[in-house]
Amino acid sequence: MTVNGNAVDANGSGQYAAKPGDTVTIVPNLGSDWSSNSSPAGSVSLRKTDISSLKWSAQLANETTAASVFTVTAKASANSAQVKDIVFNVSAGDARNGQYKVFATNGTRQTLALNFDTMSYEMTDETGNTVSDTFGSDLSEAGTYLFKSSRNTATAINTRFRLATDTVVGSFPFQVAKVPGTYAVQPFVASRALVTAQPALDGIYTRLGINLQAATRDSNIRQVQVASGGTVVYMCNEAAITSIAACPPASLLTYNVTAGSASDAWNIANVNDPLDAGAFYIARVAGKNVYLSAGTNPKPPNDSVFRIGLAESATWPVSKTSGGDTSGAWGTLDFDATTYSSVLARSDATASGFTANLSSPSATISNLRLFTGPSSEFYFGTQDGTLSVVVGARSGPVAGYMQIGLVR
Incomplete structure (x- = not known):
């Protein structure tokens, strides 16, 4: 009997020690x-x-964060009375192992299963189709990992991810929205700490989003408020970026909130327009609420949509994050009081840098910034010291662009 190719001895109780990720091989004296x-x-x-x-050989994975006992039983094929149990004490699995609900910028909700003991993953899409492979540490950036994927045909591998407690932020080759069979590296946020108690949904969120069709993209910036114990959502639908508090009454939309199909999903429906409906989730990230939504808008032309909202805050911390963008690049998103800077590794193995000055586009939304130059392309950003999000302005060549980073 070997573990990872090396002969091992049993302890005094006749059991063998094994770690998650170990490959165990048992060779019997008789066919079994x-x-x-x-x-x-x-x-x-x-x-x-x-x-x-x-022969019996397999790699062991402990799906829990506690030690487990695993027993392999060999029964001689020629004599069923000859039975032997081989017992392994398998140590606890990595605390980061498990399933995370994915909100992808192609407008889909998927499931990511990570196993840091076997360095493997499974990504299951909304149709139940699963792709699986391995991942490894990114030697160029501490705390970042590289997904291996047959879908990634680019010169540079930008299918990466980073983790905080119960949170994954990364990029993966998802299907292009509205283009079946075509894949592109796009950002995502994944969580296994989604709010299930309705009163805990409450908060005011500076929400950035993108709307997608096969050949067109658009951006969306709104402030939303979940209120009254999680039973109502208000959204300011002004053309200008306006807070809930300053929103003209005619532009303040009201939505009822009801429990969704899962304990962590929450349905919303406009009280005056039943087609203006959808679902949202609230993730807990570093002790803060984060608004997340991905899916298909039921109203024609049925855009694929993605939304992420950070809780309103009067503070604007200095932050350094890393993450991916909708162009398939990976790099830094760094904010201080007056500037944003980014260095991106592009999918063609080239690199680019970008620095912009910051201003406040709304006198009443304190955690939103407009990039004012030197580039003529306009972007908006929000951050809370843990997550950073950048979206392109609606008018111009960067409409529908998004970049999402996690603290490094």
Whole structure:
């Protein structure tokens, strides 16, 4: 019996020690039929299995953050009375392992399963289709990891991700919105700390978003408020960027909030327009609420949409984050009191830098900035010291552009 190719000895109780990610190989003296189980039930899963009558081999993954017992039973094929149990004490899995709900900038909600013991992932899209592969550390940036993916055909590998507690921010080759069978590297935010108690939804959020069609893109900037114990959403629908507090009554839209299809999903519907409806989620990121939504707008022309909103704050901290953008690049998003700067590694293996001065586009929204130059392309940004988000202005060549970063 070997673990990772090395012979090992049992302890005094006849059990073997194993870590998540170890590959265990058992070679019996006789042809055998195999079975296995774990305690707690289902706590240990197997990868890279190679099982025949003369060998049992698999990589062990502990799906929990507690130690588990895994038992492999060999029963001689020629004599069912000859049975041998091989018992492994499998140490706890990495606390970062598990499933995260993905909100992707192609307008889809997906599920990302990460396993840091086996350095593997699974991404399951909204149709149930799953792609899986491995990931590894990005040697060029501490705390960043690289997804391996057959979909990534670019010269530079920008399928990357970073983590905070219960949060993943990265880029992945998702299907291009409205273009089946075509993939492009696009940013996402994923969480496994989504709010399930309706009163905890309350807050005012500076929300940036993009609307997508196959050949066109647009941007969206609104302030929204979830109020009255999570039962109502208000949105200021002014053409100018305006806070809820300063919103003219004729432009203040009201939505009812009801429980969604899952415990962490919340449906909204405009009280005056039933087609103006959707679903949103509130993630907890570094102790703060973050508004997230991705899906298809039920109103024609049925845009694919993505929204992210950071909680309103009177402070504008100095922040340094890294993340991806909708052009397939990966790089830095750094804010101080007066400037934004970014260095991006593009998918063609070139690099570019960008610096802009900052101003306030709204006298009543304190955590939103307009990039005022030297570029003639206009962007808006918001950040809370943990997350940073940049969106292109509606008019001009950067409409529908978005960049999302996580603290580094």
